[in-house]
Amino acid sequence: xxxxxxxxxxxxxxxxxxxxxxxxxxxxxxxxxxxxxxxxxxxxxxxxxxxxxxxxxxxxxxxxxxxxxxxxxxxxxxxxxxxxxxxxxxxxxxxxxxxxxxxxxxxxxxxxxxxxxxxxxxxxxxxxxxxxxxxxxxxxxxxxxxxxxxxxxxxxxxxxxxxxxxxxxxxxxxxxxxxxxxxxxxxxxxxxxxxxxxxxxxx
Amino acid sequence: xxxxxxxxxxxxxxxxxxxxxxxxxxxxxxxxxxxxxxxxxxxxxxxxxxxxxxxxxxxxxxxxxxxxxxxxxxxxxxxxxxxxxxxxxxxxxxxxxxxxxxxxxxxxxxxxxxxxxxxxxxxxxxxxxxxxxxxxxxxxxxxxxxxxxxxxxxxxxxxxxxxxxxxxxxxxxxxxxxxxxxxxxxxxxxxxxxxxxxxxxx
Numbered sequence: 001x002x003x004x005x006x007x008x009x010x011x012x013x014x015x016x017x018x019x020x021x022x023x024x025x026x027x028x029x030x031x032x033x034x035x036x037x038x039x040x041x042x043x044x045x046x047x048x049x050x051x052x053x054x055x056x057x058x059x060x061x062x063x064x065x066x067x068x069x070x071x072x073x074x075x076x077x078x079x080x081x082x083x084x085x086x087x088x089x090x091x092x093x094x095x096x097x098x099x100x101x102x103x104x105x106x107x108x109x110x111x112x113x114x115x116x117x118x119x120x121x122x123x124x125x126x127x128x129x130x131x132x133x134x135x136x137x138x139x140x141x142x143x144x145x146x147x148x149x150x151x152x153x154x155x156x157x158x159x160x161x162x163x164x165x166x167x168x169x170x171x172x173x174x175x176x177x178x179x180x181x182x183x184x185x186x187x188x189x190x191x192x193x194x195x196x197x198x199x200x201x202x203x
Numbered sequence: 204x205x206x207x208x209x210x211x212x213x214x215x216x217x218x219x220x221x222x223x224x225x226x227x228x229x230x231x232x233x234x235x236x237x238x239x240x241x242x243x244x245x246x247x248x249x250x251x252x253x254x255x256x257x258x259x260x261x262x263x264x265x266x267x268x269x270x271x272x273x274x275x276x277x278x279x280x281x282x283x284x285x286x287x288x289x290x291x292x293x294x295x296x297x298x299x300x301x302x303x304x305x306x307x308x309x310x311x312x313x314x315x316x317x318x319x320x321x322x323x324x325x326x327x328x329x330x331x332x333x334x335x336x337x338x339x340x341x342x343x344x345x346x347x348x349x350x351x352x353x354x355x356x357x358x359x360x361x362x363x364x365x366x367x368x369x370x371x372x373x374x375x376x377x378x379x380x381x382x383x384x385x386x387x388x389x390x391x392x393x394x395x396x397x398x399x400x401x402x403x404x405x
Contacts, residue, residue, distance in 0.1 A: 059254075092293050092370065
């Protein structure tokens with residue numbers, strides 16, 4: 001550290017030395033707010049700047065009932081979202097009536113080299129007070145040696161006529177040694193009515 | 204913003220305007236340290252400033268053996284902690300003797316519209332070296348439209364010398380704003396440990 005104001009590092013006003021990095025371990029790259037959108041795509045900001053990225057999902061509300069919230073990845077800046085993925089999907093459930101509980105593997109929600117979308121939340125309720133929230137970490141998407149791992153943990157109010165909490169734990173890898181440079185989120189059939197998705201770089 | 208170097212905000216070298224908060228997307232809001240405390244309450248800082256809040260609980264050590272670390276929400280700044288919650292709770296565990304392992308649903312620790320406390324950490328031991336740690340995400344507590352989801356991951360040493368990895372998620376089933384949360388043991392005090400609250404800029 002050098003310069004006439006080095007001693008002012010850490011002060012919150014006046015003239016200070018710039019932080020060494022962007023100013024924190026998590027850097028907000030972009031926030032996209034949904035407004036009856038079929039898809040939400042992040043086509044910039046995923047590069048070699050960070051080795052870890054995190055998407056935060058807040059109040060993602062579908063326009064239709066019982067919708068799966070999902071993502072896919074692109075190698076060509078969003079022209080195509082069709083990368084092979086292999087994943088594991090664990091789910092917990094419990095209803096407000098206290099008559100049903102579940103913890104287990106969801107065979108129908110995982111992928112085995114599937115190029116279609118990876119479900120992050122199964123069957124979101126579209127009642128006015130219902131939605132899903134959570135996060136997904138994506139590791140080293142610009143790496144050109146390894147596959148790209150992802151880990152997500154999301155809670156949802158579950159659709160299909162019940163009032164359930166659903167806990168969704170999904171991890172897997174995007175099975176390519178090419179750089180992943182875009183990610184797209186969508187509901188399985190209808191729009192993302194409202195909600196925000198934020199992308200952070202970590203490190 | 205004011206001053207001769209305001210235009211230099213976001214530059215990474217030279218003379219710049221200081222960031223308004225601690226910099227970065229996370230903002231540290233508060234830390235509450237237990238000292239034989241019956242409850243640890245966060246009654247400020249949970250508002251519409253952030254849509255994602257993150258609460259860490261570090262080395263929670265109970266006074267009483269085999270008790271649960273719990274939380275509840277309030278919609279009246281902490282006067283009452285009694286918001287209905289529906290949750291799911293599962294855990295993986297293994298004992299030090301390598302004789303017992305399991306992954307399963309924890310029926311007795313979930314809630315179905317219960318207004319009582321939500322268990323986050325089960326059966327914590329109170330030996331001198333036993334404690335529990337983890338984190339809790341709370342999404343958009345100030346919303347007056349949606350219920351409020353929470354997700355937690357915790358790790359603890361239980362009273363029987365088991366390592367327990369617990370996953371609890373659920374929703375505070377109210378469209379009123381949640382403005383306070385409280386943590387306590389199911390019995391006895393929280394002897395030591397701390398709870399930190401962070402907000403995430405979106």
